[in-house]
Amino acid sequence: MPMVLGKGAAVGAVAANLALAFAGGSEAVAQAPSPAIGLTLKSISVELPSSDRMFPAGPGSEAVNNNCLACHSAGMVLNQPALTKAAWSAEVHKMITVYKAPVSDEDAAAIVAYLTRLKGSSSPHP
Amino acid sequence: MAFYDPFARSVTRRGLLGQFGTASAALISARSWAAATTSLPLPGGPTERALTKDFPEKGEMILQRTRPPLLETPFDIFDKGVFTPNDRFFVRWHWAVIPTDVNVDTFRLTVHGTVNAPLSLSLSDVMSLPRVQLAAVNQCSGNSRGFFQPRVAGGEWANGAMGNAKWMGVRLKDVLDRAGVKAGAQRVRFAGQDDPVVDGAPKFMKSIDIDHARDGEVMIAYAMNGAQLPLVNGFPLRLVVPGWYSTYWVKMLSSIEVLDGPDDNYWTKTAYTIPDTPGANMKPGEANVKMVPINRMVPRSFVTNLRDGTTVHAGADTPVRGIAFGGSTGVKTVEVSTDGAMSWRPAELGADEGKYGFRQWSTRLTPAAGDMTVMARCTNTDGLVQPATPNWNSSGFMRNVIETTHLRVI
Structure with a gap:
C-alpha cells in the first residue's frame, strides 16, 4: 500500500x-x-575512533609508519599471518598501483623488507 | 604525536582531517587498546584481538581494524537467537573517508544513467514507496578467512563476519521503475557516500545485472530489526541483495547508476573475484585460473552453544544447538555427526523466518567417555551440501566447510 x-x-x-x-x-x-x-x-x-597504534620499531618502521597509516590503521597489518616476501610485495604494490598510495620505490622496498622481517614465512604459498 | 605525514602534498583535506583526529580521538583509541581482548583460534596466529566498545551505536565488538572500521561479531551472540542485534552486527568498510554526519532532510539518493527520468530522492520520497521486508543473512565474502590454510592476506576474520536481520525498505525495482529504465540497460551500479583517502583511488562501487536488480527481492533498506541502521552499518540506506555476499550490499547508498554496458570498475571486475570452479576452489599457487565475480552464498552451519574445547559429562543428556543458513536459498536439512562423518542424523529445525535468514537447529547428545567431535552439515533447498574438505583460493573467499566442534568428555 x-x-x-x-x-x-x-x-x-x-x-x-x-x-x-x-x-x-x-x-x-x-x-x-x-x-x-x-x-x-x-x-x-x-565520531569514529581513530588509532594511534604504531608499527613496532625496527629497520624500515619509519617507512611503514609514514606511508601506510594515512589510509588504514596498523592493526589490520599486525593481525596478518606470516606471509612470504612475494605475498608482502604483492600487498604493498597493490596499495601503490591499485589504491594509489604515493609511496617511493625506496620506501616500498623498505616496507616489504620490514613486513617480511616482522611477519615473514618461508613456505612456498601463497 | 611526533608523526611526519608524507601524504600532505597528495591526499585530500578531508582525508587528512579524518586521519589522526583530535586529542579526544587519540584518547578514545588509547582506551580501546587497553580494553579486554579475545582469542580467535586462527591457525598460526596471531590469535589475540582487542574487544572494543568505542564505536558509535555499537556494543562490544572484536576489533580487526580501527580505521576504516572492521568489527567482528563475538560468536556467542549467534547463540542468542537468529536475529543479530544491530549493535553487535559486523562492520566492514573499504575506505576511510566515511561521513560522520548524516542529515535526514538533505540526504539524497540519485538514480541516473540509462533511465528516462533521472531522480534525486529524499528519504521521504524513498519511504513513500511500497514497503517490503525480509530476513536475510549479510555475510562478508571473506568471513572465516583466518581459517584458510595456507593463510592468505586480508581481514583475518574468524566466523563472525556475518549477521542476520529483518530488513525493511523498498524494492529496488520500484525505484528503477519510477526512473524508467531505458532499453539496452545491462547493469545497475551502486555507490555510497564513502570515499578513498587518496585522490585517484577507485571509489567503492558494485553492480548487478539489470534482471537481478529488477527481481523484486533486491531492496533498499532503511531499517534493520525495526530500527534505523547504525551509521557504521550504512545509515540511512543500504542495498540488500538477498542470498548474495555482503560486498554487494552497498552502505550509505546514494547513487544508483543504470549502465548500458558491462561494469569495468575495479571493485566489480577485478576485486572480489573467485575461481570459476565448484566451491570457488583452487590449489595454492595454481596459475591461469579463470576468475569470475563472487555472487551467491553457499550453505553453512555452526554449533553455537558449545565452544570448541568445552567439557561435557559422559552419560549426561546434552543439548546441542546452532544456526544454519542455506546461502542463496533456504535450509532443507541440518544433520549432526558425532563419529567423524561416518553417520549423520537430522537435527530439529527451528522456526522458518524466511529462506534467506538464519535457521536455528537443535538436537540432544549423550556423550560416551572419551573425547568427542560434533559436526554439523547443512543442505539447502537446491540440494547443495556443505563440503567435507575446506576450499581454498587466494582471496580467502566463500569458506563453507563442515565445521567440527571438539568436546572433552569427563
Whole structure:
C-alpha cells in the first residue's frame, strides 16, 4: 500500500509508518502487515575512533609508519599471518598501483623488507 | 604525536582531517587498546584481538581494524537467537573517508544513467514507496578467512563476519521503475557516500545485472530489526541483495547508476573475484585460473552453544544447538555427526523466518567417555551440501566447510 508521507514535524527527522510485526514464512518479500507503527529516521552525528597504534620499531618502521597509516590503521597489518616476501610485495604494490598510495620505490622496498622481517614465512604459498 | 605525514602534498583535506583526529580521538583509541581482548583460534596466529566498545551505536565488538572500521561479531551472540542485534552486527568498510554526519532532510539518493527520468530522492520520497521486508543473512565474502590454510592476506576474520536481520525498505525495482529504465540497460551500479583517502583511488562501487536488480527481492533498506541502521552499518540506506555476499550490499547508498554496458570498475571486475570452479576452489599457487565475480552464498552451519574445547559429562543428556543458513536459498536439512562423518542424523529445525535468514537447529547428545567431535552439515533447498574438505583460493573467499566442534568428555 503506497503511502504519501510528508517530512516529520521535527527538523532532522523523516517519518514513515513501519510495521514491526514481521511477516514470517518462506515467502521472501512480503508486504508489511498491519498494524503499522511509526518509525522515524533521525539525523545523526557521530565520531569514529581513530588509532594511534604504531608499527613496532625496527629497520624500515619509519617507512611503514609514514606511508601506510594515512589510509588504514596498523592493526589490520599486525593481525596478518606470516606471509612470504612475494605475498608482502604483492600487498604493498597493490596499495601503490591499485589504491594509489604515493609511496617511493625506496620506501616500498623498505616496507616489504620490514613486513617480511616482522611477519615473514618461508613456505612456498601463497 | 611526533608523526611526519608524507601524504600532505597528495591526499585530500578531508582525508587528512579524518586521519589522526583530535586529542579526544587519540584518547578514545588509547582506551580501546587497553580494553579486554579475545582469542580467535586462527591457525598460526596471531590469535589475540582487542574487544572494543568505542564505536558509535555499537556494543562490544572484536576489533580487526580501527580505521576504516572492521568489527567482528563475538560468536556467542549467534547463540542468542537468529536475529543479530544491530549493535553487535559486523562492520566492514573499504575506505576511510566515511561521513560522520548524516542529515535526514538533505540526504539524497540519485538514480541516473540509462533511465528516462533521472531522480534525486529524499528519504521521504524513498519511504513513500511500497514497503517490503525480509530476513536475510549479510555475510562478508571473506568471513572465516583466518581459517584458510595456507593463510592468505586480508581481514583475518574468524566466523563472525556475518549477521542476520529483518530488513525493511523498498524494492529496488520500484525505484528503477519510477526512473524508467531505458532499453539496452545491462547493469545497475551502486555507490555510497564513502570515499578513498587518496585522490585517484577507485571509489567503492558494485553492480548487478539489470534482471537481478529488477527481481523484486533486491531492496533498499532503511531499517534493520525495526530500527534505523547504525551509521557504521550504512545509515540511512543500504542495498540488500538477498542470498548474495555482503560486498554487494552497498552502505550509505546514494547513487544508483543504470549502465548500458558491462561494469569495468575495479571493485566489480577485478576485486572480489573467485575461481570459476565448484566451491570457488583452487590449489595454492595454481596459475591461469579463470576468475569470475563472487555472487551467491553457499550453505553453512555452526554449533553455537558449545565452544570448541568445552567439557561435557559422559552419560549426561546434552543439548546441542546452532544456526544454519542455506546461502542463496533456504535450509532443507541440518544433520549432526558425532563419529567423524561416518553417520549423520537430522537435527530439529527451528522456526522458518524466511529462506534467506538464519535457521536455528537443535538436537540432544549423550556423550560416551572419551573425547568427542560434533559436526554439523547443512543442505539447502537446491540440494547443495556443505563440503567435507575446506576450499581454498587466494582471496580467502566463500569458506563453507563442515565445521567440527571438539568436546572433552569427563
